[in-house]
Amino acid sequence: MSEAHDVLFRTLADPTRRALFERLCREGERTVGALTERAGVSQPVVSKHLGLLKQAGLVRDRHQGRHTYYSAQLGALAPLVDWTSEMAGFWQSRFDDLEDLLKRMDQ
Amino acid sequence: MSEAHDVLFRTLADPTRRALFERLCREGERTVGALTERAGVSQPVVSKHLGLLKQAGLVRDRHQGRHTYYSAQLGALAPLVDWTSEMAGFWQSRFDDLEDLLKRMDQ
DNA sequence: TCAATCCATAGCCAACCAGGTATGAGTCCG
DNA sequence: CGGACTCATACCTGGTTGGCTATGGATTGA
Numbered sequence: 001m002s003e004a005h006d007v008l009f010r011t012l013a014d015p016t017r018r019a020l021f022e023r024l025c026r027e028g029e030r031t032v033g034a035l036t037e038r039a040g041v042s043q044p045v046v047s048k049h050l051g052l053l054k055q056a057g058l059v060r061d062r063h064q065g066r067h068t069y070y071s072a073q074l075g076a077l078a079p080l081v082d083w084t085s086e087m088a089g090f091w092q093s094r095f096d097d098l099e100d101l102l103k104r105m106d107q
Numbered sequence: 108m109s110e111a112h113d114v115l116f117r118t119l120a121d122p123t124r125r126a127l128f129e130r131l132c133r134e135g136e137r138t139v140g141a142l143t144e145r146a147g148v149s150q151p152v153v154s155k156h157l158g159l160l161k162q163a164g165l166v167r168d169r170h171q172g173r174h175t176y177y178s179a180q181l182g183a184l185a186p187l188v189d190w191t192s193e194m195a196g197f198w199q200s201r202f203d204d205l206e207d208l209l210k211r212m213d214q
Numbered sequence: 215t216c217a218a219t220c221c222a223t224a225g226c227c228a229a230c231c232a233g234g235t236a237t238g239a240g241t242c243c244g
Numbered sequence: 245c246g247g248a249c250t251c252a253t254a255c256c257t258g259g260t261t262g263g264c265t266a267t268g269g270a271t272t273g274a
Contacts, residue, residue, distance in 0.1 A: 217272105228262095230262095
């Protein structure tokens with residue numbers, strides 16, 4: 001029941017968390033401290049969100065001294081794209097069925 | 108802050124709600140009663156979820172006698188596709204920047 | 215008209231979770 | 245070594261919400 005896109009929807013549903021992921025996509029690799037600035041929430045909260053993003057495969061971390069650099073893993077969005085494509089596909093096939101039906105009725 | 112894709116992520120994050128939308132995509136127009144079967148939850152819960160899906164623009168309803176028919180509005184997924192494309196675009200442009208940098212360094 | 219059916223709303227409750235503060239582990243520098 | 249800094253974890257709490265039952269409005273059919 002719970003497939004690959006489930007964790008993505010659940011993880012990206014939170015605005016704060018999604019904003020962090022967006023910043024990593026826009027700005028590239030960043031430290032926790034840099035992300036905390038203008039995040040609107042405290043540093044521990046940022047860390048927790050980054051942990052969930054990492055658990056979802058949306059980001060990866062790299063330790064260097066005192067700093068932890070996070071970066072977006074864009075490939076992780078694939079199941080999301082697949083899901084939307086699948087939904088569109090169902091819709092399209094039903095549309096095709098209707099067209100077929102109309103075409104057969106036309107004869 | 109809260110843009111078009113926000114409500115979509117929030118609405119589709121719930122598994123039960125997403126399953127209802129999926130069924131409407133796969134099977135086409137259905138009544139509340141038909142959706143309640145094999146939904147795993149009670150009818151009022153199904154009605155509430157359908158209400159939220161409607162509020163998000165993901166489904167539309169049509170009343171006919173005692174029945175209410177719901178159907179998927181696939182176009183509503185567009186902001187989701189746009190968002191993923193935008194994220195991919197940022198990633199790609201940063202990759203291009205890196206390539207440019209490497210190219211210039213190579214000279 | 216009266217019973218049955220379909221659906222939505224209201225009210226309630228338990229579970230989840232995003233936010234905070236406190237704190238500790240690890241690292242750099244003087 | 246000692247202090248400052250970076251980050252993660254632990255713990256608590258208030259708000260949100262997904263589930264339920266109860267109920268009522270609307271419609272159909274006998």
